[in-house]
Amino acid sequence: MTIVADCGGGLATTYLGSRRRLAAIALATGCLSILTLGLYLFVGTVRLRRWHWSAMRPGGQPLEYTGNPLDLFASAIAAVAVLVFWLVILVPSVTTASIVLSGHRAPGWVIGGAALLPLWYWVRYRARAGRLAQTRWRGLRFGVVQGEVGYALRAVWHWFVTILSLGVLWPRMTFALEKYRTDRTFFGTARFEQGGRWRVLWSGFVPVYLTGIGCAAALVAGLSGAPAALWLLIPLGGALVGAAVAYRVRSLGIMASEKRLAGLRLSVRPSPARVGRIIGFGGLSAVILGLLPAVGAGIVALSVWPGDLSVVPDALMALGPPGWAVLVVLAAAQVAMLLLAVVAWQTLVTAPVQRHYAESVTLYGASALHDIRARPSTGEHRPAAMREPGVAS
Amino acid sequence: MTLRTVISVGLNVAPYQGRADYFDGLTPVPEPVSLSFADESSAKGHDRGQDTHHGTGPALVIARRGGEPLRWPLGSLRALPGRAGADDGLILGVAGGGAARLMLDSADTALIRARAHRLDHRFHPSRWRRATARILGAVLCIGVMIGVLGPAVTGGLARGLPTDVRSALGDQMQDRIRRALDPAGDGVPLCTAPEGMAALRKIAARLGAATAGPGSVPESIRVSVLDHPEIIALSLPGGRVVLFRGVIQAAASAEEVAAVLAHALGHISGADPTRRALGPAGFVGGLGLNLADAAGGRGAPAVVTRVVAARHAPWAEAAARADAVARLAAAGVALESGRGFVDGLARAEDGPAPALRHYLPTTPPPSGTAPGPLLSGSEWAALRATCTGNGPDGSGA
Numbered sequence: 001m002t003i004v005a006d007c008g009g010g011l012a013t014t015y016l017g018s019r020r021r022l023a024a025i026a027l028a029t030g031c032l033s034i035l036t037l038g039l040y041l042f043v044g045t046v047r048l049r050r051w052h053w054s055a056m057r058p059g060g061q062p063l064e065y066t067g068n069p070l071d072l073f074a075s076a077i078a079a080v081a082v083l084v085f086w087l088v089i090l091v092p093s094v095t096t097a098s099i100v101l102s103g104h105r106a107p108g109w110v111i112g113g114a115a116l117l118p119l120w121y122w123v124r125y126r127a128r129a130g131r132l133a134q135t136r137w138r139g140l141r142f143g144v145v146q147g148e149v150g151y152a153l154r155a156v157w158h159w160f161v162t163i164l165s166l167g168v169l170w171p172r173m174t175f176a177l178e179k180y181r182t183d184r185t186f187f188g189t190a191r192f193e194q195g196g197r198w199r200v201l202w203s204g205f206v207p208v209y210l211t212g213i214g215c216a217a218a219l220v221a222g223l224s225g226a227p228a229a230l231w232l233l234i235p236l237g238g239a240l241v242g243a244a245v246a247y248r249v250r251s252l253g254i255m256a257s258e259k260r261l262a263g264l265r266l267s268v269r270p271s272p273a274r275v276g277r278i279i280g281f282g283g284l285s286a287v288i289l290g291l292l293p294a295v296g297a298g299i300v301a302l303s304v305w306p307g308d309l310s311v312v313p314d315a316l317m318a319l320g321p322p323g324w325a326v327l328v329v330l331a332a333a334q335v336a337m338l339l340l341a342v343v344a345w346q347t348l349v350t351a352p353v354q355r356h357y358a359e360s361v362t363l364y365g366a367s368a369l370h371d372i373r374a375r376p377s378t379g380e381h382r383p384a385a386m387r388e389p390g391v392a393s
Numbered sequence: 394m395t396l397r398t399v400i401s402v403g404l405n406v407a408p409y410q411g412r413a414d415y416f417d418g419l420t421p422v423p424e425p426v427s428l429s430f431a432d433e434s435s436a437k438g439h440d441r442g443q444d445t446h447h448g449t450g451p452a453l454v455i456a457r458r459g460g461e462p463l464r465w466p467l468g469s470l471r472a473l474p475g476r477a478g479a480d481d482g483l484i485l486g487v488a489g490g491g492a493a494r495l496m497l498d499s500a501d502t503a504l505i506r507a508r509a510h511r512l513d514h515r516f517h518p519s520r521w522r523r524a525t526a527r528i529l530g531a532v533l534c535i536g537v538m539i540g541v542l543g544p545a546v547t548g549g550l551a552r553g554l555p556t557d558v559r560s561a562l563g564d565q566m567q568d569r570i571r572r573a574l575d576p577a578g579d580g581v582p583l584c585t586a587p588e589g590m591a592a593l594r595k596i597a598a599r600l601g602a603a604t605a606g607p608g609s610v611p612e613s614i615r616v617s618v619l620d621h622p623e624i625i626a627l628s629l630p631g632g633r634v635v636l637f638r639g640v641i642q643a644a645a646s647a648e649e650v651a652a653v654l655a656h657a658l659g660h661i662s663g664a665d666p667t668r669r670a671l672g673p674a675g676f677v678g679g680l681g682l683n684l685a686d687a688a689g690g691r692g693a694p695a696v697v698t699r700v701v702a703a704r705h706a707p708w709a710e711a712a713a714r715a716d717a718v719a720r721l722a723a724a725g726v727a728l729e730s731g732r733g734f735v736d737g738l739a740r741a742e743d744g745p746a747p748a749l750r751h752y753l754p755t756t757p758p759p760s761g762t763a764p765g766p767l768l769s770g771s772e773w774a775a776l777r778a779t780c781t782g783n784g785p786d787g788s789g790a
Binding site: 016017018021022046047050051052054055061062064066068070071073074077078080081084085087088089091092093095096099100103104105106109112136137138139140141187188369370372373374 | 414416417418419420421422423473474475476477478481484492493494496517519520521523524525527528531532534535538539542543546547550553554558561562565670671672673675676679680
């Protein structure tokens, strides 16, 4: 077995996985999740993650996902608890304050809705921490120090600044939040560091910004008396989505290439065009695959009830048992549609995109790995040694 | 079983010598090691003192370059589950979640699989106790927030709101509902025929004076009639009651209108409207009204009606009903028993419309002193004609 996959002095990343197995896992997850009213989703997520993690092999050694369904379920319930807190305690309090201060409920509702923003970032930070705590590479665990509150507050601040700047400072938010996350991430005893400056993301953001302004202008013009302008939204919207994907891929590569880990350096060079092609073709295939059962069911329905399809449910119910059978077929087709689309998306989009990302990663300075040790394991979610951030940023 | 015997006996064949990468779980640096099997018998003859803490069963021996060989008992060998690669070797560890890993080529897979029979048993520890505790804790949190803390917070806030603020809120909500029900025009009109409104005020005064009941209504009650055919009676913050025209049309007598009013007052005495206006239901309802406004087209009126006619929580409905019965009794309002209350409701051919039944008591109020009919015949006629002045739409009797 090769210890080191050499690539011009760096450790290359390989990607190896049977997509047939992935499709089988995705299909089983979908079917069993429906049968168990969603409970199997957590088992399925663990299986999917094991597949994705182990396919990715930096330096030839696969990542290992050690999480389990019960923990995932617990995290999901905790997220629901946060949502309930928001709905039954936060929203009423803010609404009341709003009535007392302004005489109206609407400002409170807006602020209450906006309160979802920090909660969203809070939950996302915790989810990432949980994922990384369950990830091993070469026998060592990753980990993230506590910092969800700071993360959520920073996210709010950056959203505020970004809105004030009419979106110009969006890349600054992208970079700042990535740096906050990265600087609190560990591999063993070694801490990641995000280098670089946010301005390097700007050139990639210009197309997003321009197409975004174009869309907004078309929307405003269309709604204020020139409906023809709304047609411009189709090409402009497409361009905006393309530009956004390109920005995401480029910024991910740029920022990852500026990450350091105890003397280790990453080089990540994903190609936006390649990712765009994968998403485009894979997404199209997913839609076509998803439509197949719908077409089949439509043919069945038409052969039994050659009438107006828009009245189908009532008409079929009136037909008696053959009609009910068709209704069952239609419902099954709808479920099959969803399942096939999900399976196709996993195998034709998620996995190829991951593969492309993985294969564009090279690790330099691997000798620094000799200085990294495992963190003392306390059996906890996050080791005690990591509770104090000790982050100089 | 047989395989194991064959290998241990056939020593004239070259013994297994495999190679692998070993990760000790302490450093992320691979260590090339050589592998061999040790059986019970050979372990006994071998260096005994070294192996005591590993047991003496058949084991995989991992020979490290600079250090003592490790013995991993075959029974506790585990293969990393769920790997993406189809057949590219094994990653081995020891049951119980230790971090040390052994990465083998696919060439050795069959041999290891033949000897280690529990390879595919559970690898990662399940830690179900901790997870279960987390789940129970979170579920308990959710239950307390929904069942205790949320209602307490909303109830406290509702009680703390000054009366004038509550009244303003009720007026606002009435206007919002009128606009939502008539998105094309400038709001559903209020019915204002003076004789009809006077009759209604007479009923309200008699019920409102009956505050000796279990709940009191602190606000001055303000009743308005909305020129809309739905059978809905709304109670809003600030003691505001909004009867839809449909209620008056569906009612068989002034006493039934009084029963509907009493039900609304029951909600008001429980501060239900303010509580709902502040709470999650108000937030979701407001969102629904705004979405329906934005959507405009088909289905929007149905959404609006649903939001407007949404019931209170079951316990609040029960309390309002009990309060209404006591209030009707105190006011001496005798409901016509022919319309039936308990099970007569569903049977009676000319029974009240289903939407109206919600507001009527399910048990007849105890017959107390009956100081005569609530309204005179002409007053009742005027009440039924309250909306007549509003144009052709409201003229239906």
